Amino acid sequence: MRSDYIPGDGLAVLVDGTAALLPDGCAAELRTALWESMLTGGSLTDHLQVLLRDGLAAAPSFAIVRLEGATAHLVVRGSAQVEITVGDTAEMIGAEQVSTWAEVRRTGVSQVRLTAGRPGAGAQFPARVAVVPATQVVLRTGAPASGTSVAGVASTAAPEAGSPRSVQEPEPRTESPRPEPEPRAETGPRPEPEPEAGLRPEAEIPAETEPRPLPGLRAASPSARVDRPDPDEEADEPAVPAWQPVASVREARREESGQALSEARAVHASTEVPEDHDGLTILSSDVVALRRQLPDWAEDAVPQLSVPTPRTPAPAKLLMSTGLVVSLNRPVLIGRAPQTTRTPGGEVPRLVTVASPNQDISRTHCEIRMDGDDVVVTDLRSTNGVLLLRQGSGAQRLHPGEPTVVEPGVVVDLGEGVTFLVEAGG
């Protein structure tokens, strides 16, 4: 493995077999986070999490690749582009047309070139572990520079002299997850699906018959493969092996011949046609594409998004003047008719309704929650406020909207005779 970069105005992060190129750079914190993520040897997904941590819309353009032997797994977003060389075939991968990114996995890779998507030239400098301003990064594996070894099919055959080149057009053509405004072609005879049949086996899906003889389905997933329509050029293309994730054939003109796919092909005809999503709603979830492509991602091995559980101190209790005892194992909202606004996840506050015949108490009067070992009370800008009654000192009014730590033993007065005593957790 060898990696080189061409200095430029983008940003490259190189750590052994993993390389990221951000054509437009990024904020310093993100740069540091990415660097640390890559240094700690995290997975590609870990790095993706870092790059996408501010949300999809704020994520910068990037290309990131991880090489393991001659296997390249890469994700491209925005203006970045990747040229990936397998045997004597170069393929361009870009994602400028899509709102998310393109993801590709290839084996038998001899070279991967990450570019800023704009012309750039200059001297190449070798670097194994670096954070450098760069416009291009080139990774070379030990794989032979020619010969046909595509996508996991081990090929020890010597390169054929004069084997037809399957040159890929340089312009990226990505399968956008964006819905076409046009609905899926409804024309032509097509067997109506049985509504309650459950998922039909792939082989029965009639719509994906192809008009031309392909030796194997071409991946047209987020990768930017461009199929040359000339069948001769593809004759030497080995079949796409089973793990190739999505073999959408949407760009093949659909021919409603009604003929079932041949068995062998049907196995791989995992036909995901974006237009046939519920039409409009589609998903940008990062893990969707990743999960498909990583067979080693067992369901239970996807811990990245789980929230680490902090040490949970014993929750304090509120002893209400109404006789109710409320545990603070989750936040509590007290009021005449309390309501929650958007609450993500399972931590829905407990709502405690208190009587207020004169409506002195506001609908959502105050919030009480644990903050570490402390009990924190917030006056939610109630009309009449919240009073703290400490033994031996006068009443104190909380500043509206400001969380205030209340120690055990303090009585909190909401008005109209409604009070509660804060009791330490056991």
Place this chain on the structure above:
Amino acid sequence: MDGGGRVRTTWGSATDCGPFRRLNEDALFACPPLFVVADGMGGHDAGEVAARIAVEEAGRLADRRTVAADDVHLVVREISARVRGAAPAGRTMGTTFAGVGVAHHHGAAYWLVFNIGDSRVYRYAGGELDQISVDHSVVQELVDRGVIAPDEALHHPDRHVITRAIGTGPDAEPDYWLIPVGPADRMLVCTDGLTEELAGGEIAALLGSVADPQAAAEQLVDEAVRRGSRDNVTAIVIDVVTLHAGDDARPGVPGELSAGTTNPRETPAPVPEVDR
């Protein structure tokens, strides 16, 4: 505890494939105390399967008198597991999940609103239509960050790209809202096929003019279909019939005082504010 603020509902629902779709990948479940829509996705009939799984699981809560967020949470977990299990190798399918249930807290009745994805829950009360749920979508993120204005979101090219769904990523967590039930509340749960075609004002006008919830749901869906919705369209309209104030109902339950504002105390307690 359920003597106070008990809610009875009446409801109507409608769904339509739309003129351009071959399959209806929307599904709905409407039976007290739970009203749910699911908008499936995944290509071919996978979306249909995912949405159906979602409403089947939601249906397990039908025999309850009330639901809590924890119940919905478990249902979502279950849906997630089943959708993943049902997805053929190499394929992803998923579904949105949004709805409203009747919940009780300390004797008061609440709408428990929950959402994953871009299906929506609205409340129509006092002539005003409020969107309660917040979409999990790229466009919503842009709106939240102030990058685009809310009305730009209606026509944004990425408006159908959602950032959260059941079955597609890590276990999706719904967002929750708890809102006191008002005596004249009318809730609307719908998929994006409806909101894509009808503006908020049009939905409000229809909800305000058609008394019968079934007729209202049908007319909403019909109108979206008539305008040539390119998506499936689904709507559930839920009305509060009566709020039974039980014997032990305390004053202050939302049903009785939902419109009330807090009265300032006549003599504010002369106390110092906390020094900070």
